[in-house]
Amino acid sequence: MSQKIVIDPVTRIEGHSKITIHLSDDGEVQDAQFHVTQFRGFEKFCEGRPFSEMPALTGRTCGICPVSHLMASSKACDALLAVTIPPTAGKLRRIMNLAQIVQSHALSFFHLSSPDLLFGMDADPAQRNIIGVLGAHPSLGRDGIALR
Amino acid sequence: MSKVRLATVWMDGCSGCHMSLLDMDERLIEVFSLVDLVYSPLVDTKEYPENVDVVLIEGAVSSEEDREKIHKIRKRSKFLISLGDCAVTSNVPGMRNRFKMEDVEHRAYIENASNNQSVPREVIPRMLPHSQPVHEHVKVDLWVPGCPPSADTIYFVLTELLAGRTPDLTGITHFGA
Numbered sequence: 205m206s207q208k209i210v211i212d213p214v215t216r217i218e219g220h221s222k223i224t225i226h227l228s229d230d231g232e233v234q235d236a237q238f239h240v241t242q243f244r245g246f247e248k249f250c251e252g253r254p255f256s257e258m259p260a261l262t263g264r265t266c267g268i269c270p271v272s273h274l275m276a277s278s279k280a281c282d283a284l285l286a287v288t289i290p291p292t293a294g295k296l297r298r299i300m301n302l303a304q305i306v307q308s309h310a311l312s313f314f315h316l317s318s319p320d321l322l323f324g325m326d327a328d329p330a331q332r333n334i335i336g337v338l339g340a341h342p343s344l345g346r347d348g349i350a351l352r
Numbered sequence: 353m354s355k356v357r358l359a360t361v362w363m364d365g366c367s368g369c370h371m372s373l374l375d376m377d378e379r380l381i382e383v384f385s386l387v388d389l390v391y392s393p394l395v396d397t398k399e400y401p402e403n404v405d406v407v408l409i410e411g412a413v414s415s416e417e418d419r420e421k422i423h424k425i426r427k428r429s430k431f432l433i434s435l436g437d438c439a440v441t442s443n444v445p446g447m448r449n450r451f452k453m454e455d456v457e458h459r460a461y462i463e464n465a466s467n468n469q470s471v472p473r474e475v476i477p478r479m480l481p482h483s484q485p486v487h488e489h490v491k492v493d494l495w496v497p498g499c500p501p502s503a504d505t506i507y508f509v510l511t512e513l514l515a516g517r518t519p520d521l522t523g524i525t526h527f528g529a
Binding site: 243248261 | 362364365366367368369370371372374377378380381384388389390392393394395396397398414415417444445447448450451455456457459460463464472475476477479483499500
């Protein structure tokens with residue numbers, strides 16, 4: 205009999221989502237879909253607002269990677285004003301972006317994935333989290349928190 | 353004495369409030385040693401548990417799924433905190449409220465889409481006509497404004513609660529902080 209497997213919510217990721225896997229009568233995977241379940245409508249509600257609001261507003265697209273959105277928006281605003289930013293400003297933006305990458309990777313690896321890797325996927329969810337890591341591997345947990 | 357059962361929930365927000373929670377950095381170790389984190393984006397538990405002592409809600413109530421979830425959370429939690437401006441006022445998600453939902457969806461999924469121009473109607477939750485703050489749906493015990501509230505504010509709230517006091521946020525945080 206055909207079957208549908210739903211994973212809801214998907215954890216260990218930076219966002220809201222579900223996964224559906226459709227199986228055929230003989231148990232083969234026919235289709236798999238990844239669904240992003242959050243929708244706020246930035247595409248519409250940004251319309252008609254002052255452009256100077258955009259870096260701060262679009263930064264709220266994602267609190268984990270706000271810098272990416274802030275940069276994209278700032279570049280769009282630069283283009284609207286037909287200006288070229290000074291080299292120092294360009295370097296500052298680059299530093300911010302690189303720092304964000306370090307922070308986000310630390311979050312993804314230590315806070316979200318490391319419990320699964322250290323305790324195994326079948327371990328009790330009550331232990332399989334960053335608090336469990338701090339208990340069983342205190343220096344590793346502390347380093348992860350310090351890096352982020 | 354058993355540990356305080358803490359939950360954190362991410363509804364229609366950007367996760368920035370949860371990042372602010374993590375920005376407590378080393379103080380996380382102190383707070384985490386005093387609580388059992390029973391449900392959170394940081395924990396792989398899929399179902400919201402019973403008998404939660406304190407829950408931090410980030411984000412507004414924007415979809416039918418959010419609405420269903422917040423009622424279940426309220427029933428199963430003793431002290432419910434609206435954490436951050438989206439939970440407190442609906443803030444950024446609420447900016448769509450002056451438009452019709454169909455116009456918002458049309459702009460995103462049809463006009464701006466380069467392929468497969470259609471509004472998804474399966475699997476993803478149906479949106480409510482308006483995005484609303486948490487207290488429009490359930491009783492809220494404490495409001496912690498800020499976009500996001502600072503790590504210091506969140507630490508203050510949690511340590512006050514753990515000391516058995518209701519946090520007085522006068523002068524500590526405000527809308528947009």
